Amino acid sequence: MKKAAFFDRDGTLIKDVSYLSCISDVELLPGAIDLCLRLQAENYLLFVVTNQSGIGRGLLDHDFVEKTHQYLGRLFADNGVVFTQFYYCPHHPSQNCLCRKPSPGMLAQASREHNLDLTRSLMFGDRESDVRAGVTAGCKSFYITKVLENL
Ligand SMILES: [Mg+2]
C-alpha cells in the first residue's frame, strides 16, 4: 500500500479568496511547492481534497472547478510537483453529504481508488475541519502554518 499526503486547497496551497471564481485569482502560497517537493521525495502520493460548496450555493459550476484544478495541476507540474488526483465536495452544507470536510469521505475515496494506507498518510490544512477530516480518516494531521514555520 502507498502513503499519501492530502492537501486542502484554499488557504493551504493557494490564497483563500472565498469562492474562487476567476482563474487569474489563483495565487500560490509561499512554501507550498517546497513542502510538496519534500513529501514527493519521501514517496508520498499527493492529493488535493477541497470543499467547493460554491457549486451547491450556485456560485460556481463543476466545469470551472475542474478547469481550475487542471490549471493548478499544470502550475505545480511546472515546479516538479505531481498531484495524483484532485477531489472536491460540490455540496451545500445543508445536504449533509459524506464528502464535505470535516467528514473523511474524500480521503476514504482516495484510499479505495489508490490503495492508500491512511495510517501512514498525512493531511495538511488551514482549518479545524481539515484536521478533523484527517484525524477521523486515521492520518497524521497538521495546520499548514505550523508546518511551514518549521520547514
Ligand atoms: Mg482551506
Ligand SMILES: [Zn+2]
Ligand atoms: Zn460533499
